[in-house]
Amino acid sequence: GAVVSQHPSRVICKSGTSVKIECRSLDFQATTMFWYRQFPKKSLMLMATSNEGSKATYEQGVEKDKFLINHASLTLSTLTVTSAHPEDSSFYICSARDGRKETQYFGPGTRLLVL
Amino acid sequence: GEDVEQSLFLSVREGDSSVINCTYTDSSSTYLYWYKQEPGAGLQLLTYIFSNMDMKQDQRLTVLLNKKDKHLSLRIADTQTGDSAIYFCAETVGNAGNMLTFGGGTRLMVKP
Numbered sequence: 263g264a265v266v267s268q269h270p271s272r273v274i275c276k277s278g279t280s281v282k283i284e285c286r287s288l289d290f291q292a293t294t295m296f297w298y299r300q301f302p303k304k305s306l307m308l309m310a311t312s313n314e315g316s317k318a319t320y321e322q323g324v325e326k327d328k329f330l331i332n333h334a335s336l337t338l339s340t341l342t343v344t345s346a347h348p349e350d351s352s353f354y355i356c357s358a359r360d361g362r363k364e365t366q367y368f369g370p371g372t373r374l375l376v377l
Numbered sequence: 378g379e380d381v382e383q384s385l386f387l388s389v390r391e392g393d394s395s396v397i398n399c400t401y402t403d404s405s406s407t408y409l410y411w412y413k414q415e416p417g418a419g420l421q422l423l424t425y426i427f428s429n430m431d432m433k434q435d436q437r438l439t440v441l442l443n444k445k446d447k448h449l450s451l452r453i454a455d456t457q458t459g460d461s462a463i464y465f466c467a468e469t470v471g472n473a474g475n476m477l478t479f480g481g482g483t484r485l486m487v488k489p
Binding site: 296305306307311355357359366368370371373 | 469
């Protein structure tokens with residue numbers, strides 16, 4: 263089946279630094295990618311919708327200057343957590359939409375810990 | 378707005394059937410999904426149902442959809458310890474590749 267990868271799978275960083283998370287669709291072109299955030303023992307909350315070649319659409323309450331999303335190509339979207347703080351520690355999951363099949367595939371997630 | 382709700386916890390004995398329930402509010406939902414999340418892992422799509430269906434069976438999994446009551450259930454037959462995980466229901470409106478709205482997740486514990 264279709265595969266979506268995320269890199270890194272786990273990252274620990276100091277408060278104030280920026281962290282970039284990559285989401286790649288490995289065998290299909292993703293016209294749209296979604297970024298979700300999951301808090302411990304909580305459900306997934308949509309952060310933003312990323313369309314290739316255009317600006318991301320952020321959900322209410324998500325700071326676009328804090329969570330920078332770049333969907334540079336049909337196979338890659340990046341989420342950069344800028345000036346990370348401990349409250350940004352979370353599990354970030356991306357999904358990619360296969361436009362040919364109208365199906366969405368999830369990445370394995372990236373666990374971010376900000377010290 | 379959209380809202381998807383699930384009970385938090387379910388405990389069953391190995392070999393029994395598990396039924397996980399989900400309710401949603403958006404009557405324009407087109408696809409409804411069940412995902413499984415094991416500890417520390419991402420989401421695994423288990424099955425999905427199109428809104429014009431009322432039942433779908435896939436091996437040990439049976440999905441029932443009551444569109445009138447906006448109620449979705451996942452039945453796992455002969456539940457095994459490896460089924461212990463968090464199960465999320467989710468809905469989407471329009472095409473299957475659109476954004477998903479997730480329920481809070483039901484933690485299934487299977488006792489040997």
